[in-house]
Amino acid sequence: QVQLVESGGGLVQAGGSLRLSCAASRRTFSSYAMGWFRQAPGKEREFVSAINWNGGSTYYGDSVKGRFTISRDNAKNTVYLQMNSLKPEDTAVYYCAAARSPYIPIQMTRYEYADWGQGTQVTVSP
Helix, strand or coil: CCCEEEECCEEEECCCCEEEEEEECCCCHHHCCEEEEEECCCCCCEEEEEECCCCCCEEECCCCCCCEEEEEEHHHCEEEEEECCCCHHHCEEEEEEEECCCCCCCCCCHHHEEEECCCEEEEEEC
């Protein structure tokens, strides 16, 4: 099991940017794909983005494509989510998660991810 700690959330105006970070405790961090999900009040947890073990492959949900960028630094055991052109509908708790393999899961659901962080709140004001 790996411990994941997100940071970087906060309050931003629409059109602004935030960069989320997720630090992992496991030394084998580079062996696993990582993902970001988000959950707004009263809604299901939604897939945002994923990255494979070496950063060579990434995938984005349709609602964030072209605005968000996922990256990772295996030397620092950290995955990032750069969020630009933020919209009020991006408001949610953002979670990072570790997949069960080095490769991005085919199914973009929470059930493909074994370990989760505690989440960080992102609030985008109009």
